[in-house]
Amino acid sequence: MEKIKVGTNAFLYPMPVTLVGATIEGRPNFMPVGWIARVNLTPPLIAMGLNKRHHTPSGIQESQTFSVNIPSRDLIELTDYCGLVSGREVDKSALFEIFYGELKTAPMIKKCALCMECRLFQTVALPSHHLFLGEIVGAYTEERYLTDGKPDIRKMDPLLLTMPDNNYWAVGEHAGKAWSLGNRLKSKKG
Ligand SMILES: Cc1cc2nc3c(=O)[nH]c(=O)nc-3n(C[C@H](O)[C@H](O)[C@H](O)COP(=O)(O)O)c2cc1C
Numbered sequence: 001m002e003k004i005k006v007g008t009n010a011f012l013y014p015m016p017v018t019l020v021g022a023t024i025e026g027r028p029n030f031m032p033v034g035w036i037a038r039v040n041l042t043p044p045l046i047a048m049g050l051n052k053r054h055h056t057p058s059g060i061q062e063s064q065t066f067s068v069n070i071p072s073r074d075l076i077e078l079t080d081y082c083g084l085v086s087g088r089e090v091d092k093s094a095l096f097e098i099f100y101g102e103l104k105t106a107p108m109i110k111k112c113a114l115c116m117e118c119r120l121f122q123t124v125a126l127p128s129h130h131l132f133l134g135e136i137v138g139a140y141t142e143e144r145y146l147t148d149g150k151p152d153i154r155k156m157d158p159l160l161l162t163m164p165d166n167n168y169w170a171v172g173e174h175a176g177k178a179w180s181l182g183n184r185l186k187s188k189k190g
Helices: 056-063 073-082 183-189
Strands: 018-024 027-033 036-040 045-051 065-070 114-125 129-140 160-162 167-169
Touching: 018 056, 018 073, 027 045, 027 056, 027 073, 045 056, 045 114, 056 065, 056 114, 056 129, 065 129
Parallel strands: none
Antiparallel strands: 018 027, 018 065, 036 045, 045 129, 065 114, 114 129, 160 167
């Protein structure tokens, strides 16, 4: 099949849907973030791209901390709402029941399946976005989201995002075991 060039506005499939929290002038604020990934083992670092025009980046710079929260499917409407309005115009602080961990300025969302509190590690100024690198200093979940002590994607039921068609998706079927399925070929090919 011939390849069709689809321009340069390309994305990864799928992207996670997270709610990033920060305290701005004493008030918690949350925005959905899809451009986010784990990028270092030790220390455990998360990287994310936040448009400089948004309100949340000023809170991250102010407090040097932020949170990353993974909403389940039941929070889809509230999550999307947070992406339609800015904390600069609308007070989003009372939308969620929040809690704090070790860092007292990284507001985490009680109703989210997995919450991480992060200390700002490094900021890279890109043309339109800040690339924020944050060190995870604590992660919080509930027993009901775990299987054998590990977060279980089926139980967490996180949202997935595709762009540029801008759609939310749910997790599909299990396809196989990672760091394992390739072993048959490894033993054949070396
Ligand atoms: C599903 C979803 C994912 C988003 N991902 C990002 C992202 O990765 N980076 C970004 O800068 N904005 C992203 N946005 C846009 C912001 O979340 C949105 O503009 C938000 O209202 C900013 O809020 P704030 O001004 O209170 O910080 C996303 C929006 C949605 C709905």
